Amino acid sequence: MAVTGLIFVGYVLAHMYGNLKVFAGQDSFDEYAHHLREFGEPILPYEGFLWIARVVLILAVIGHAYSAFKLWHRAAVARKEKYSARRVAKSTLSSRTMRWGGVTLLAFIVFHILHLTTRTITPGSNSDSPYERLVAGFQPERWWLVLIYLVALVALGMHLRHGVWSACQTLGFTNTAASRRRANLAGISLAVIVAVGFALVPISVLFGIVD
Amino acid sequence: MTETTPPTEGTTAAASDAEGFFRLGEPIADTKAPRGVPIDQKWTTRKFEARLVNPANRRKLSVIMVGTGLAGGAAAATLGEAGYHVKAFCYQDSPRRAHSIAAQGGINAAKNYKEDGDSTFRLFYDTVKGGDYRARETNVYRLAEVSANIIDQCVAQGVPFAREYGGLLDNRSFGGVQVSRTFYARGQTGQQLLIGAYQAMERQVAAGTVEDFTRHEMLELVVVDGRARGIIARDLVTGEIQTHLADVVVLASGGYGNVFFLSTNAMGSNVTATWRAHRKGAYFGNPCYTQIHPTCIPVSGSHQSKLTLMSESLRNDGRIWVPKKKADCDKDPRDIPEEDRDYYLERIYPSFGNLVPRDIASRQAKNMCDEGRGVGPEVDGVRRGVYLDFSDAIGRLGRKAVENKYGNLFDMYQQITGENPYETPMRIYPAVHYTMGGLWVDYDLQSTIPGLFVTGEANFSDHGANRLGASALMQGLADGYFVLPNTIRDYLADGPFEKIDESHPAVVEARQSVENRVATFLNTKGTRSVDSYHRELGNIMWEYCGMERTAEGLRKAIELIRTLRDDFWRNVKVLGAADTLNQSLERAGRVADFLELGELMCIDALNRRESCGGHFRAESQTEDGEALRDDANFAYVAAWEWGGDGGQPVLHKEDLVYEAIEMKQRSYK
């Protein structure tokens, strides 16, 4: 769980870095997308690197989701009779919404791939330039698309906020109060950086900063 | 197995105050401590003389262990390791919850790690003197002798005792002793020691040598052909009455302080196991010896169920006082000027002041409250509390220093009373804490019923008329780890005993009696709850058989108890059924036994017209109100034999012989 989660974290950070190239202009962004596909040539075939990454990610998603549902199931059997009154004492909202948050993320990722990778859903434009597809998609009249992305980013932020801390705890890095504070801080910072970093793109398009 | 010594006519010339309440039986004596060897050789000799059991035979021998506190848990683990088949019973849901867990202060051991002059002999001497020369010398010496091994054993098990910066064990001095021999784990020594014993025992459960019977209560002893062969127990969850048979039975069921209803004991602590054995022939030693601890949190109202002890160490810095005038008793203590306060311990005992022994501090607090100068809320018309004031200490040492020393106690006090002891003085009052009496045992810890052994607080053996702080834990573990496993083998060497089954008439009879009793409780369908009887019994005991006892009061108490007991059997109300988890039913059985024990305690107290240790007879005091022992007439253990329902108990005297130590009178002025 922690390992797959951390693979995701690495991936989202890289992906976010790529996305921010939007601000460097259309060429730079398209170049980057293209470069991704040529990376490693001629040792790897065209899109070879991308496919390796995809396989790793797909395996990670399967592994991550499998463990998630297993834990979910265990928790459900561990307490079949529920409390009629329940008051939360200390835990964060993020920690208690990992599962539904994860499911939201899964749904988003499917949607997102249909949108930008397979181009099955093509709001706005079906141009060959990923840049154009993006910019066309996030125009104000398609506010609902922006909303879907922003909701997903909130979910991602929350998932990371708890996920990072939790991974440190699971890997046994948090044996002292100080290291626990650090892990918590890392969770919060990463969550904010990632959520804000990604959100910059649709928001900038929405407000016409990028066009 | 018990040998009679020549009658002691000459020394009992004084007619007993309890004349008419009891019969005098043959004297009794211990026959197991080796004679003719010096005291420091007795235990080694006995261990050598006690016969061995071949390892292959041990598997065939079964032991019933009633109780899993320090005494029972340690013994179950050790006997399991040796390869016997042990069945361990406790009424709680886990062995780890036995009442031993509540002990705070520490455990004594003659390690002399501080090089401050401690030794086995000094620990022995202090214990005998602390017990006011009413304990059996041989047993106490052995206790001191094995004490050092206890610490080794516990450390190896992972008990986290307090340590110094060098990584070695820390000690403190406790209970007014001049050497530092008390090992401790913050204020939770009992918990840590018990968990060590519990873990050792659970290891044997996994190994298959110990079988755990939690939520099972022993309700009767099975005696076949004069030997203890098993118990009748009730499964407290299903209500099933079960028969468990074995080659030997050990009772490690703790003390009976709850006869007073309010005490520092756990809610479930009871006398049932030992009382049932007493009714089957085991003598009860010194039932009237109870210890009353001076620094407990007072009763706050008539709904109180239990009293909480606060470490004695508080008296090192706190000053105890009550208002001089009754009219000031309900005032805010901070508004009472210095000249209107009576620091009575400092006044009466100028040299010892607030540090007088437990029994004296307790008795004087009671006197103040009886005079009407108690403080705190009125409960049943009387204020029972005195101030323990830290304002001087805070002024002198600073709040920080006081907090470092006593912070956790202050927090506990605040938790319970809702008052902040840094600002207003604490209120304290004495409470029943420990019972030195218990089933009579010989040097082997065997009772007068062959095959019935008794360990820990349940027996009478090591503390005489008063127990020193940090010595009960020592005794429980000494009995459990080191003494019983060595003495019980001498008995088991004759086993396995003839096989009996559940159809044996003695077994059927025992089981039937338990079933009848349960049915009687449920069918009485009276009007008063079990708790209300317990509370009333507690009041009687506290009033007349508590800190100060008089012949007149004790006679009255016996009358009151008898009346109450009759009423109980006619009018008790126990709802529910026998075949379920039924807590009222559990309590009914315990209270019924307390109602019989209470009477015996009063008779014992009435007979003992002397003051010694925790037993203070108003008729036997010095001119300035101190306890006055009467060695000429009472240097004996009172071992009581059950006299039958409606009959009179029979007193057997065991003369106390001091060879290694000379008897002296205690004095604190």
Added chain:
Amino acid sequence: MRLTLKIWRQPNSAAAGELRTYQLDDVSEDTSFLEMLDMLNEQLTGTDEEPVAFDSDCREGICGTCGVMINGQAHGPEVTTTCQLHMRSFSDGDTITIEPWRADAFPVLRDLIVDRGAFDRIIQQGGYISVNTGSAPDAHATAVPKKNADRAFDVATCIGCGACVAACPNGSASLFLGAKITHLGELPQGQAERDTRVVNMVAQHDHEGFGGCTNIGECTAACPKEIPLDVISQLNKDLRTAMRHGL
């Protein structure tokens, strides 16, 4: 004060249970929570209704016997055991919902009483140091650095009450388990069995049907002894080390 109590009543583990409502008057704020229940039971006995069954023994916060959910919080609103909770934490006119610990590994035996035998069985799988009576070296043979001794003590204070399980949204006993692993793991005496201990105890924990830990942290908030979350991290670390050692 006057209280409305909604209490879980269930005759035995097989039967269905329900919340029943009772009124209780004249409760002094100095009574403890369990004494308040004692009062209710006196009242019920008076009206021929069977008293509410609940567990308690020491009533001093040390034995770990007591424990109920009070308004959805394990041991109630303060950081303490149910027996040490006092009525001054409530107000006149309050409605208080009282339920047993809920976890399938802790079946309800009656009303508010559950069976925590699973904890003993976890300990049986390695929660000890194997040393037979009489075979111990002198207590001073091995010095234990104060730092380790103190940490061992801090976590050895677990009273086995089960509040951590009751509070954990996953019904996990990881805090209880981690406390024992850390206690024994901090001491030199506990090293020999360190790997097998953690593997076997975790296996038993899972076998008993407790949930897995996802580091939510409700357990430590409910723990009356304030066992910190780092014991769970230590547990995970020890488990990983044991696996690396091929267990």
